[in-house]
Amino acid sequence: MKIALLGYGKMGKVIEGIAIQRGHSIVLKVTSQDKNYNLADVDVAIDFSTPESAVDNITNCLMNNVPVISGTTGWLANYNKMVELCHEKNGAFIYASNFSLGVNIFFELNKTLSKLMKGLPQYSTSIEEIHHTQKLDAPSGTAISLANDIITNSEYKNWTLETPKNNELGITAKRIENVPGTHEITYESSVDTIQIKHTAHNRDGFALGAVIAAEWIVGKHGIFTMKDVLNIG
Ligand SMILES: NC(=O)C1=CN([C@@H]2O[C@H](COP(=O)(O)OP(=O)(O)OC[C@H]3O[C@@H](n4cnc5c(N)ncnc54)[C@H](OP(=O)(O)O)[C@@H]3O)[C@@H](O)[C@H]2O)C=CC1
């Protein structure tokens, strides 16, 4: 496949290596310096850019009939607009807050645990995420996905980065040098603690998942998720 990398930073560079190993060519690499890039002759685009640029990148792809995978976080207020545009253009689009197989298994574990814990008010729930100090958004997209799944299965109504009040699920976002991504969910009672945790050791899992999603989406039309790609859950 001929792949366009929209964003050629920490993730773009790891994706490039994995895509080439899997026999693909990188035909376009876009950074903040490339304002008017050309998507002609591109089979699929992979966007790992910035919260400010993701919507423009996804829009460009859909307007040019290029299937697009986006892993960029921090732009989800505009997700429904991208869904509408994708339907209007009969395009193909996947957003995932986390492309790694391990985190997608962890998402399923989180849903199952939150269903088990529903109706047990003696446990209070919290989420902690830790990432490297260059990360632009907080909380992480992955923490938001985890929180939304807990909210669906519990009495919590919304998440907060502040001290949680009634019916608020607290998320703590820590920034520590060189941490690729750690997410932990804690259920705490006066007598015990239940915790589940995912720790990324590097960025390879995210990048491999994004390339697998790009391979999977070519030739399809619609909005998909990593659940469709990985066929889990
Ligand atoms: N879903 C997932 O599995 C994962 C998601 N992420 C997310 O991916 C995103 C990127 O992460 P990371 O690679 O670490 O970030 P980096 O800051 O290392 O890279 C961002 C890249 O985007 C480029 N960029 C800036 N503006 C534009 C633009 N207008 N069009 C295209 N590219 C642009 C930057 O260019 P320049 O170098 O010129 O500044 C840079 O190359 C983040 O939102 C992060 O949260 C990260 C890991 C996994």
Ligand SMILES: O=C(O)C1=N[C@H](C(=O)O)C[C@H](O)C1
């Ligand atoms: O910015 C990152 O690095 C990461 N971002 C994603 C997120 O916001 O959840 C995924 C991963 O944790 C790494």
